Amino acid sequence: MSPRHLHPGLNHPRSPEAEQAEVGSSVFGFWIFLMSDALVFALLFAVYGTQVHATGSGPHPAQVVNLPSALLQTGLLLASSYTFGLASLALKFKAERPGLASAWLCVTLLLGLAFLGAEVHDLVDLYQRGAAPQRSGFLSALHTLVCMHGLHVATGCLWLLVMLVQIRVMGLASEVTSRLMRLALFWHFLDIIWVGIFTVVYLQGARL
Amino acid sequence: MNDVAAYRRTLRLYTLGLVLAVLLTAVSFAVVGLTALNGPGLWWVLYGCGALQVMVHFRCFLHISLARSHRHDLWLLLFSGLIIALMVGGTFWVLLSQMARMGG
Numbered sequence: 001m002s003p004r005h006l007h008p009g010l011n012h013p014r015s016p017e018a019e020q021a022e023v024g025s026s027v028f029g030f031w032i033f034l035m036s037d038a039l040v041f042a043l044l045f046a047v048y049g050t051q052v053h054a055t056g057s058g059p060h061p062a063q064v065v066n067l068p069s070a071l072l073q074t075g076l077l078l079a080s081s082y083t084f085g086l087a088s089l090a091l092k093f094k095a096e097r098p099g100l101a102s103a104w105l106c107v108t109l110l111l112g113l114a115f116l117g118a119e120v121h122d123l124v125d126l127y128q129r130g131a132a133p134q135r136s137g138f139l140s141a142l143h144t145l146v147c148m149h150g151l152h153v154a155t156g157c158l159w160l161l162v163m164l165v166q167i168r169v170m171g172l173a174s175e176v177t178s179r180l181m182r183l184a185l186f187w188h189f190l191d192i193i194w195v196g197i198f199t200v201v202y203l204q205g206a207r208l
Numbered sequence: 209m210n211d212v213a214a215y216r217r218t219l220r221l222y223t224l225g226l227v228l229a230v231l232l233t234a235v236s237f238a239v240v241g242l243t244a245l246n247g248p249g250l251w252w253v254l255y256g257c258g259a260l261q262v263m264v265h266f267r268c269f270l271h272i273s274l275a276r277s278h279r280h281d282l283w284l285l286l287f288s289g290l291i292i293a294l295m296v297g298g299t300f301w302v303l304l305s306q307m308a309r310m311g312g
Contacts, residue, residue: 005271005275007281008281010271011271031284032284035284035285035287035288038292039292039295042292042295042296043296043299045296046295046296046299046300047299049296049299050299050300050303050304050307067237071233074233074237075233078226078230078233081226081265081269082222082225085222085225085269086219086222089215089219089222092218093214093215185270188265189270191265192265195258196258196262198233198236199255199258200258203236203240203254204251204254206241
């Protein structure tokens with residue numbers, strides 16, 4: 001058996017050829033969207049890079065960074081990426097048990113919500129310490145970048161919730177599986193952006 | 209059966225991704241948190257680990273590889289990389305030069 005890969009992410013070679021090609025083209029279309037989204041994030045990173053020394057009278061990067069919280073958020077998001085992988089596996093190989101995929105998706109959703117909770121807690125803490133977005137160019141750039149990612153994760157959580165309802169109502173119909181494949185790409189993509197954020201914003205910031 | 213082998217192979221790929229990502233993250237946080245390194249060495253390790261981890265995620269979680277059937281995804285990824293390098297590099301070039309000319 002030589003599995004044919006038609007699109008990024010886990011392919012489902014057991015569905016009929018024509019249906020698989022259609023799913024392949026919609027997943028590839030979503031991949032194009034993700035690449036343009038990557039461009040948006042890359043430019044927000046560039047803006048952050050040009051503003052990182054523009055602290056004005058506000059706090060410096062090292063005074064803003066909370067490393068233990070960044071580590072916690074990194075762990076939560078990485079764990080959620082892995083559990084989404086397990087959900088994709090369950091969808092592909094244990095399709096006769098939709099409950100298994102749903103269970104892993106629920107775990108992923110909880111980890112995603114925990115990540116958002118930790119991030120919001122961090123941002124509120126910054127605000128209370130006087131590191132609000134309007135304080136300096138540096139803080140504006142930092143909040144824009146981090147909140148843009150957080151907004152994506154929140155959208156992903158909403159999408160996950162919708163998919164859990166769809167699995168419950170429609171079962172693992174081919175549309176549902178195809179949507180879940182796109183959501184998987186979106187979720188793994190957000191974890192890649194987070195690698196950039198914790199490296200550039202948190203770890204680099206702690207030493208600036 | 210083939211399915212069982214494919215299941216195990218894919219599970220191994222995800223688990224390998226998780227283990228490598230945890231290791232690289234741990235190294236990144238350790239060199240910063242333990243103040244073990246300073247100067248250019250620190251930035252090389254930090255950005256090296258970050259770049260490696262991005263590649264691990266692409267390979268293990270998004271299943272992008274150099275195999276023939278993956279080519280379109282890979283070309284698009286490389287093209288996006290080129291556009292990103294041009295736009296990010298250009299932003300730094302123009303803005304940093306402007307800041308230097310304005311005296312700070």
